[in-house]
Amino acid sequence: MWRKIVRTGRVAEPAPERPDGEVPEQAAELAGSVQIRHVDAGSCNGCEVEIASAFGPVYDAERYGARLVASPRHADALMVTGPVTRNMEMALRRTHDAVSEPRLVIALGDCARDCGVFAGAYGVAGAVRDVVDVDVEVPGCPPRPEAIVAALRGLTGR
Amino acid sequence: MVTGTVGAVLQVLLIAVGSPLLVGVMRQVRARLEGRAGAGIAQPWRDLRKLLRKQAISPHGTGWVFRLAPLLLAGTALVAAAVVPLVTTASPLDGVADLFAVTALLALGSVALALGALDTGTAFGGMGASREMTVLALVEPTILVSVFALSIRVGSTSLGSIVTATARDPLSVISPVSALAAVALAIVTIAETGRIPVDNPSTHLELTMIHEAMVLEYAGPDLALIEWASAMRLSVLLGLLASLFFPLGIAGADAGVLGLAAAVIAIVVKVALLGVLLAAGEVFMAKLRLFRVPELLAGSFLLALLAVAASFFLA
Numbered sequence: 468m469w470r471k472i473v474r475t476g477r478v479a480e481p482a483p484e485r486p487d488g489e490v491p492e493q494a495a496e497l498a499g500s501v502q503i504r505h506v507d508a509g510s511c512n513g514c515e516v517e518i519a520s521a522f523g524p525v526y527d528a529e530r531y532g533a534r535l536v537a538s539p540r541h542a543d544a545l546m547v548t549g550p551v552t553r554n555m556e557m558a559l560r561r562t563h564d565a566v567s568e569p570r571l572v573i574a575l576g577d578c579a580r581d582c583g584v585f586a587g588a589y590g591v592a593g594a595v596r597d598v599v600d601v602d603v604e605v606p607g608c609p610p611r612p613e614a615i616v617a618a619l620r621g622l623t624g625r
Numbered sequence: 626m627v628t629g630t631v632g633a634v635l636q637v638l639l640i641a642v643g644s645p646l647l648v649g650v651m652r653q654v655r656a657r658l659e660g661r662a663g664a665g666i667a668q669p670w671r672d673l674r675k676l677l678r679k680q681a682i683s684p685h686g687t688g689w690v691f692r693l694a695p696l697l698l699a700g701t702a703l704v705a706a707a708v709v710p711l712v713t714t715a716s717p718l719d720g721v722a723d724l725f726a727v728t729a730l731l732a733l734g735s736v737a738l739a740l741g742a743l744d745t746g747t748a749f750g751g752m753g754a755s756r757e758m759t760v761l762a763l764v765e766p767t768i769l770v771s772v773f774a775l776s777i778r779v780g781s782t783s784l785g786s787i788v789t790a791t792a793r794d795p796l797s798v799i800s801p802v803s804a805l806a807a808v809a810l811a812i813v814t815i816a817e818t819g820r821i822p823v824d825n826p827s828t829h830l831e832l833t834m835i836h837e838a839m840v841l842e843y844a845g846p847d848l849a850l851i852e853w854a855s856a857m858r859l860s861v862l863l864g865l866l867a868s869l870f871f872p873l874g875i876a877g878a879d880a881g882v883l884g885l886a887a888a889v890i891a892i893v894v895k896v897a898l899l900g901v902l903l904a905a906g907e908v909f910m911a912k913l914r915l916f917r918v919p920e921l922l923a924g925s926f927l928l929a930l931l932a933v934a935a936s937f938f939l940a
Contacts, residue, residue: 468909478660496678500671530662532671537829537837540682540844543675567844568680 479527485625486617491602493569494622497543499532501622503573504542504566508559508595509585510549513609514576518546521612521619528616532623539563544571544622547595550582556592563599573618574601577608628880632713635889640706640864643893644856645669647863650897651904658908669856676849684842687744694741695843695850701734702857710788711864712888715878719785724772727784727865728765731817731858735761738851742839749831753838756915760816760823760835763922767813767929771806774932775869778802784865792872801939805932807870812925814866816918818859821907823918833912860896863903867895 494501505518521528522535536542539562551559563572574595577583585591595601605618649666656663683691708722708730722730739757742750776782778797779790791798816823819836828834831841840851868875874891876884913921 472658472660472908475660477657477662479662482662497675498671500668500675502672524660527656527661527663529656529664532664532668534664534672535829537831537834538841540842541848543679565682567682 478524479530480525482530483613485620490621490624491571493571493602494624496569497622497624499623499625501533501544501571501619502536502542503533503544503546503619504536504539504562505546505548506555506559506562508547508549508555508579509552509591510576510578514548514578517609517612517615518548518575521615526612526616528619531616531620531625533619539565540567542566543569544573545599546573546575547579547599548575550578550585550588550591551593551595551598552590553592554590556598559595559598571602571622572599573603573605573622575605575615575618576610577606580604580606583608626715626717626878628876628885629713629715629719629878630717632876632880632885632888633707633716633718635885636709636712636716636892637703637707639712639889639892640857640860641703641853643896644860645673645853647860647896647900648856651900654901654904655908658905669852673849673853676852677846679845681846682844683847684745684747686746687842691741691744691842692847694737694744695847695854697737698734699850699854699857701730701737702854702861705730705861706857708784709861709865710785710868710872710875711861711892712885713876713878713880714785714789714792714872715876716785719783723782724776724784724787725769725782728768731768731862732761732765734854734858735817738839742842745842747842749834749838749841753834753836753841756835757839760918760922763919763926764813764817767809767922767926768817770926771809771813771929771932772869774802774806774929774936777933777936784869788868788872788875789877791869792875792877795873798870800935802932802936803870805928805935807866809925809929809932810866810869812921812928814862815903816922816925818855818862820859820903822910822913823921825912828912833915835915859900863896863899864892867892867899871895 579595581594648669653663653666708718739754742754779787824835876888
């Protein structure tokens, strides 16, 4: 395995230019460290695959100070994917309440922004912004890992 | 005496400031070996700074046990950092706190955190607490017995005298007693600090958690205290391992300013080296199944017991 590690070397791509865009006010307080709790509110798992690759070795979102955590209590930001289904509406609200201030919400993917192809379906309660306040939106179906990493860099400021 | 006091203050400061950096170094080593770029060694400090600024939350139904646990954990870690011979063997606290006191301090911190986890009343809190107690029940006797094996040669359970005796005669480390005790202590250090293969500090899967499951409900400054204390416990235990078996450069009772400076550099290099080794080892290993963990720990206890037996027969 040692030989494999040496032969593979570094697979992380060189960091692209820092994207400039508007940054939510609360993000400045976080100063280079954003812990993220991912909430699947009814996603088709396409966005999850892209999140996994954004935090994988190639895009390596962790190098900018973002990290996925296991508990909303540890988190600074909720990353919500999918349209909010009826069964997940209360769960999303409670998860949002469990995060300590200052807290941010990232709506990831077209479904989280405006229900996408699931708009009007009987099981869908609405988009993420209908349930909790959204600070950052990432468009795409699913969004490319570059777009996810760029949105996270806007929050960490690195 | 003055040197001892200055040395003790120095080592507490060193552990308090340096232990998050040690965690940062270990994460960076892992990241590089996995082909990542890594967040930089100052990232744990950035996390702590941010957590301290955040709002403190205590869940419904929790009481003083929940709120006291992080303080007790951090407090015991700081006292242990003052007592254990890292920079100096002549800590003014050495007389009151010997091997048994240090083990008890570490156990007190763990028990406080386990009670805090139980206080939340959540499924994962209780599960984490019961697992931590299982591990603790196997770890604490091993630490006691393995250091006890080393103390027989010296005739004192004071960690300071054990390290002083080893520093005076470095070749005495090359003996079956030391080898057995070193392996036993290394295994329990990994278990006590929740590293792979006993626990995975970066897991997201609640069902496999031990330490992480206990801190799931802590937020903001409380979480910052717990993470800081865990980093300090890791540094103290690695430092103890380094001092017991390789006390090169440690300052004695009569060391001057230069001696203390050299001791600080020596312990930083030794602990960083052990941390890098541990992190690199983790890349090559998977976490053990929970039911295999007691086997590993019982094995390390057996090694510690053999070390005591060997010190009795070979002395």
